[in-house]
Amino acid sequence: MSIAEEEIKKFEKDNCAQDEVFYQAMEEVIYSIAPLLESDAKYMRHAILERLVVPDRIIKFKVVWLDDKQNIMVNTGYRVQFNNSLGPYKGGLRFHPTVNEGILKFLGFEQILKNSLTGLPIGGGKGGSDFDPKGKSDFEVMKFCSAFMTELHKYIGSRIDIPAGDIGVGSREIGYLFGEYKKITSTYEGVLTGKPFMFGGSLMRPEATGYGAVYFTETMLEMEGKEPLKGKICTVSGAGNVALHAIEKLYQIGAVPVTCSDSSGTIYDKRGVDLALLKELKLEKRTSLADYMNSHREAIYIPTSEYPEGGHAVWNIECYAAFPCATQNELTEIDAQNLISNGCISVTEGANMPSTPEAIDAFLSHKVCFAPGKAANAGGVAVSEFEMSQNASMSKWSFEKVDAKLKETMQQIAKRVSLTAKDYGVEGNYVDGANIAGFKRVADAMIAEGI
Ligand code: NDP
Numbered sequence: 474m475s476i477a478e479e480e481i482k483k484f485e486k487d488n489c490a491q492d493e494v495f496y497q498a499m500e501e502v503i504y505s506i507a508p509l510l511e512s513d514a515k516y517m518r519h520a521i522l523e524r525l526v527v528p529d530r531i532i533k534f535k536v537v538w539l540d541d542k543q544n545i546m547v548n549t550g551y552r553v554q555f556n557n558s559l560g561p562y563k564g565g566l567r568f569h570p571t572v573n574e575g576i577l578k579f580l581g582f583e584q585i586l587k588n589s590l591t592g593l594p595i596g597g598g599k600g601g602s603d604f605d606p607k608g609k610s611d612f613e614v615m616k617f618c619s620a621f622m623t624e625l626h627k628y629i630g631s632r633i634d635i636p637a638g639d640i641g642v643g644s645r646e647i648g649y650l651f652g653e654y655k656k657i658t659s660t661y662e663g664v665l666t667g668k669p670f671m672f673g674g675s676l677m678r679p680e681a682t683g684y685g686a687v688y689f690t691e692t693m694l695e696m697e698g699k700e701p702l703k704g705k706i707c708t709v710s711g712a713g714n715v716a717l718h719a720i721e722k723l724y725q726i727g728a729v730p731v732t733c734s735d736s737s738g739t740i741y742d743k744r745g746v747d748l749a750l751l752k753e754l755k756l757e758k759r760t761s762l763a764d765y766m767n768s769h770r771e772a773i774y775i776p777t778s779e780y781p782e783g784g785h786a787v788w789n790i791e792c793y794a795a796f797p798c799a800t801q802n803e804l805t806e807i808d809a810q811n812l813i814s815n816g817c818i819s820v821t822e823g824a825n826m827p828s829t830p831e832a833i834d835a836f837l838s839h840k841v842c843f844a845p846g847k848a849a850n851a852g853g854v855a856v857s858e859f860e861m862s863q864n865a866s867m868s869k870w871s872f873e874k875v876d877a878k879l880k881e882t883m884q885q886i887a888k889r890v891s892l893t894a895k896d897y898g899v900e901g902n903y904v905d906g907a908n909i910a911g912f913k914r915v916a917d918a919m920i921a922e923g924i
């Protein structure tokens with residue numbers, strides 16, 4: 474049995490159905506870091522893996538709130554405080570009906586390594602609720618956020634744990650959460666990031682994840698000797714914060730993003746998607762992408778129900794570079810094969826773990842440049858850390874300053890990941906490079922801090 478298989482077996486005893494995605498994330502990391510565990514005995518001696526895969530604590534709580542018709546609603550809230558060896562727990566909150574402990578453990582685990590890769594002083598955590606903001610009024614969202622914070626405030630703080638946004642949590646939700654925290658604690662501190670600019674948010678935080686993913690891709694393509702994105706057809710999935718800002722940056726550098734998607738369907742607009750309309754539909758009106766067709770009859774709308782079995786409409790469309798930016802496991806082996814046979818040479822994960830392990834294997838074996846989420850989407854949390862710095866020093870950085878620092882951070886991550894892969898004999902494998910580089914920094918800190 475290989476060292477990776479032995480380690481994975483140790484954790485299987487605790488397995489439960491909800492933990493499936495967590496195991497998927499963990500297994501990938503263990504396979505990647507096996508050469509490091511074999512070559513340097515200190516990591517096994519200090520039981521780093523056993524300590525890293527178990528969260529410091531999982532906080533689970535009841536959230537009771539009143540909807541607009543005065544019905545009493547009950548949801549479950551969570552915060553997974555995973556690892557604070559490199560800094561306070563840091564990571565987003567997800568509000569989506571599918572949220573459970575397993576999903577938040579997977580996201581929190583990925584966050585530890587992602588935050589480590591940024592080189593910034595932030596540990597890993599994640600939280601959220603099975604609350605569905607879709608179809609709720611602003612007042613209902615506000616009431617839910619207040620009730621959620623009534624419990625969460627006990628466990629967070631600007632030097633303890635700093636939540637931010639994720640699926641279903643944007644600046645509206647962060648604003649309500651911040652307001653309630655301020656009211657309960659009578660403090661005005663940078664306890665959340667992704668705040669609106671008028672009360673402590675950083676310029677460019679909304680754009681950071683999508684822009685960062687494109688900066689990462691440009692650096693990767695250059696290092697791998699491929700043509701840049703300018704003038705190239707790109708496909709993007711998702712139509713939320715990450716997807717729309719990836720699309721925005723692709724336009725800024727002269728690429729042509731032709732798709733986006735939401736949970737109900739996919740838009741394919743071969744001249745390039747209409748970004749202003751998408752922002753209006755998804756960020757302001759919060760409606761379905763199907764409404765895109767009201768003003769663009771020449772585009773194609775493919776409802777989710779019509780997707781070929783086991784595949785996703787976005788990944789059937791010819792492109793040079795693909796950007797999965799919606800959710801986990803949205804890009805399967807079939808999708809990977811479709812992309813490869815249509816000539817796609819680059820895949821960048823804007824979302825967290827959107828590609829299944831089989832899809833990743835297909836990309837790597839066909840020498841597609843593949844940028845894993847924990848490296849490529851780290852721009853969001855990096856600018857969150859810049860927001861923490863600005864809050865702590867009571868300062869405001871210009872858009873240009875944040876953008877330059879974001880670009881530099883993404884370039885550094887890409888270079889470090891690529892160099893690490895080379896050092897460990899897997900040149901061009903950014904999955905192994907990211908896992909090894911991310912693990913090493915946090916593991917070395919854990920050893921230095923003792924048990
Ligand atoms: P948003 O809520 O803004 O957008 C999510 C998008 O994905 C929406 O278009 C949504 O469709 C779609 N989507 C969500 N769940 C599903 C599903 N189960 N099936 C199909 N479509 C789905 O979230 P973000 O853009 O912030 O997040 C997208 C991804 O990026 C997530 O994986 C997140 O973890 C990751 N990420 C986010 C960061 C950030 O800064 N926000 C940072 C790093 C990673 P619909 O509109 O119909 O709900």
Ligand code: 2IT
Pocket residue numbers: 563564565566584587635636637638639666825850851853854855857
């Ligand atoms: O997955 C992620 O990196 C995020 N949702 C952003 C986390 C953050 O703290 O900004």
